[in-house]
Amino acid sequence: MNPGNNSNSLMTVVWILVAFVLLVVGGLIIAEATPLVLPPAASAEAVQVDELFKILMALGGSIWLLVQGAVIYSVIRFRARPGDDSDGAAMHGNSTLEFVWTLIPSITVVILSIISFQVWVNITTAQDNPQVVEARGARFLWSFSYDIPGETQRVNSTVLHTWVGQPVVLHLETADVNHAFWVPSMRIKQDLLAGRSTEARFTPILAGEYPVVCAELCGSGHGDMHASIVVHEDEASFLDWFDDEAYIILNPPDDPAEGGELLMTAGGVAGLYACAGCHTLEALGWDAIVAPNLDGVADRAATRVPGMEVERYLLRSLFFPGEFLVPGYDNLMPQHQYQDPEEANYMPLDEALNIVAYLCTLTASGESACNVDMLPDMMTDMGMG
Amino acid sequence: MATITATPGLGTRSAEGAAIRAADLLRWSLDHKVIGLQYMASSLFFFIVGGTMAMLIRWELLTPALDLMADGTQYNALMTIHGSVMIFLWIIPMMAGFGNYLVPLMLGAKDMAFPWLNAFAFWLIPPAGLLMIAGWLVGPPEAGWTAYPPLSTLFSPDGQTMWAMSLHLLGVSSILGAINFVVTIRNMRPEGMTLWKMPLFVWAVLATAIIQVLATPFLTGGLTLLILDRTAGTSFFDPGSGGDVLLWQNVFWFYSHPAVYIMILPGFGMVSEVLAVHARKPVFGYRAIGLSSMSIALVGFTVWAHHMFTSLQPALRIPFMITSMIIAVPTGIKIFSWLGTIWGGKIRFTAAMLFALGFITLFVFGGIGGIFLAAVPIDIHLHDTYFVVGHFHFVLFGGSVFLIFSGIYHWFPKMTGRRMNERLGQLHFVTTYIGTFFTFVPQHIAGALGLPRRVAMYDPQFTNINTVISLAAFLLGISSLIFMYNILRSLNHGERVGGNPWRALTLEWATTSPPPPWNFRGDPVPFDDPYGYGSDESGAYLDAVDRRFPAPEESAGA
Structure with missing residues (x-):
């Protein structure tokens, strides 16, 4: 298996094991960087997506280290020494090795597909009693329209208010070109398609204010097309906020x-x-x-x-x-x-x-x-x- | 197998042995070598054009506000033309240039099967380039290189129509060139060269040409509908009159995903050649590399909708995730085979080899990023962000462009009879590698953190990371200038070489550098195994080639 190495097969096995352990440990360390490269997970869906992300970081990190390691090792070990004009060994392949490096990636992608599918099913399953929001994209503004529990008024706003634990379903429509509704902290994104109605859903788990970003090129103001989602601590504080809004809506100024x-x-x-x-x-x-x-x-x-x-x-x-x-x-x-x-x-x-x-x-x-x-x-x- | 040979007397060819001059590149010529160099020269020109645009883009993005651009439309136009030029006028024609120059030589043939068609395919490119740049000046397209309707139909100005016409011409050029490759490779191999003894570059060009013939008609067909929607009042993509915006996305990506392989497969072929020659070792798993090219070409047709995970009907997303993941397997086979090729070799650190090795280390990063994007739940977050921008630049710049650089260093001596400067080549490699890493890795991070692509204005939290990206991109700009200087300087001052400076076994080296007008004097006999390094027979064969095509005695004349 190792043409440049004359040591016996036992040593080869030991080295392979050592390399394997190093790669696994290295991948796990790289996976620890996951929270550094993602915004805080503010929805139940985000937590699951991040778990999958972490798995891919570990796996991808190991593969990356393997290839870098192999290249660096080869470059040092198999460099032509000065004055050496000879060729390398006339080795054309190794069926066992080629079989192994076809089989292992095949199994890996099957497993990854299964895990990804499970996460996909989990994050797209409809929740009971959602807050239904009509969301509209128009060059270059987001607007939300939604009912308030127990009230007759409807809120129209560039800010979507909701509260922790309340599943939200968005019905997305565009007034003009395609847009994409993206909430990085919720890990959801869905295109708004001209002539069609699309849907997105999430369940917030962390109170705070989160940016909504347009992720599909829509024209000159695309980079400036954003809105925000405010997640209140609970339904009570959500209704407290609404009381102030409702007062203004119910008492329109005369002027x-x-x-x-x-x-x-x-x-x-x-x-x-x-x-x-x-x-x-x-x-x-x-x-x-x-x-x-x-x-x-x-x-x-x-x-x-x-x-x-x-x-x-x-x-x-x-x-x-x-x-x-x-x-x-x-x-x-x-x-x-x-x-x-x-x-x-x-x-x-x-x-x-x-x-x-x-x-x-x-x-x-x-x-x-x-x-x-x-x-x-x-x-x-x-x-x- | 040599059943068809080019008929002598097609067009005029310069006197026996005369090198191709710059002025020849401006003339209609049926010589595949002239046409190959025409492709390469025009591509390098557009590389500079598109690269200048990239520099302007990175300058604009140094700050979160608009500064260089007057408004978002100007920025959108700039990035639209940058992407279109780089894909359709730089990488794809550059690969066609390598194919044109090398395939007949590697097959020991006198020319391509259809020389006139070959020249015609090339000469579609200058008017197409002119149309695209003119469209930019008339009223720039602002819908990105993907040109999604309704932005590209109801909103973008007249330049969008010219953009579509330009791509239409380029698509036709690509199809004609590909037909030529398929016929040439199927019919013009020399006696004794079976499919399984073809150089891997020829395998890769064959796989690429099959993709081009099957996929590019979808691009030109889609563009025809787009042009009709814009100019003739049809409504294929206008939902207001019964059209469908997803129709464009499907048709466009049915071409444009396979186009990714059109851009990378010829490079895969080149790197297989370069690694074997400069590591002095047979390609590891020759059949696996050839077959994986074909399986990538095949599976590549079944993955297009992974570009549409946020617009596609949810039920269709998972099937496309699975096909997209599968394509990692043949790609992995190639990477491991290349590692097997250098393992145990005697590696020469030529500039060509440095770029080939650099390609492996960068491309694997791009491939891993691709797995993230194939996994639907993660792609939902990453789609249309800078993660995607970083990913495709990793595989296109760290992949295709690194391989183009590698290929130019490797075959420049064959094309010109002179070697490029190795010290400048090393400097070019170091600056390009650092620039690539620090431009495109931070883009992945910025995207995952929440930076969407195609924006001129962005959230101030991304200022620092964008500054790093821009500075590294400027380094890439400088490194490209080093490369261009090296090419221009080496054309006249490079060290003169004989027929086979790298002692390579494939047939293009068994003739003078540059080759005579009809490529070979007499019928060349290929060495039985194109990668049979490390055997006494190959040593004897290479010594014989060196005796027949020796390096010039005198040192390079200045």
């Missing part, structure tokens, strides 16, 4: 500008608007750069089109975004419509009015740049409503 701000953060009748996916707006914590900055937008809106009022400019921009493109930006914004609640990009006129009222307050002085009372007339004037 149109305040109402507009709420619409832009918590959504309207058609769910969440995807403004945050592309725009920067410091007051709301938005920092995307695909579309024009909204900070101070009312000041600029006053001067963009000579003779056009701020209110009219902003309103037309909501429904006809291609009409006045800010130089340097492409026409990427969804074209909203107010006619059909069943169709995509629905924005009722009263919500549009409130949003414009809010945008009007985005001035350097902080004073609204508009006469909000004019808006309904202006809409009629434009043939709306």
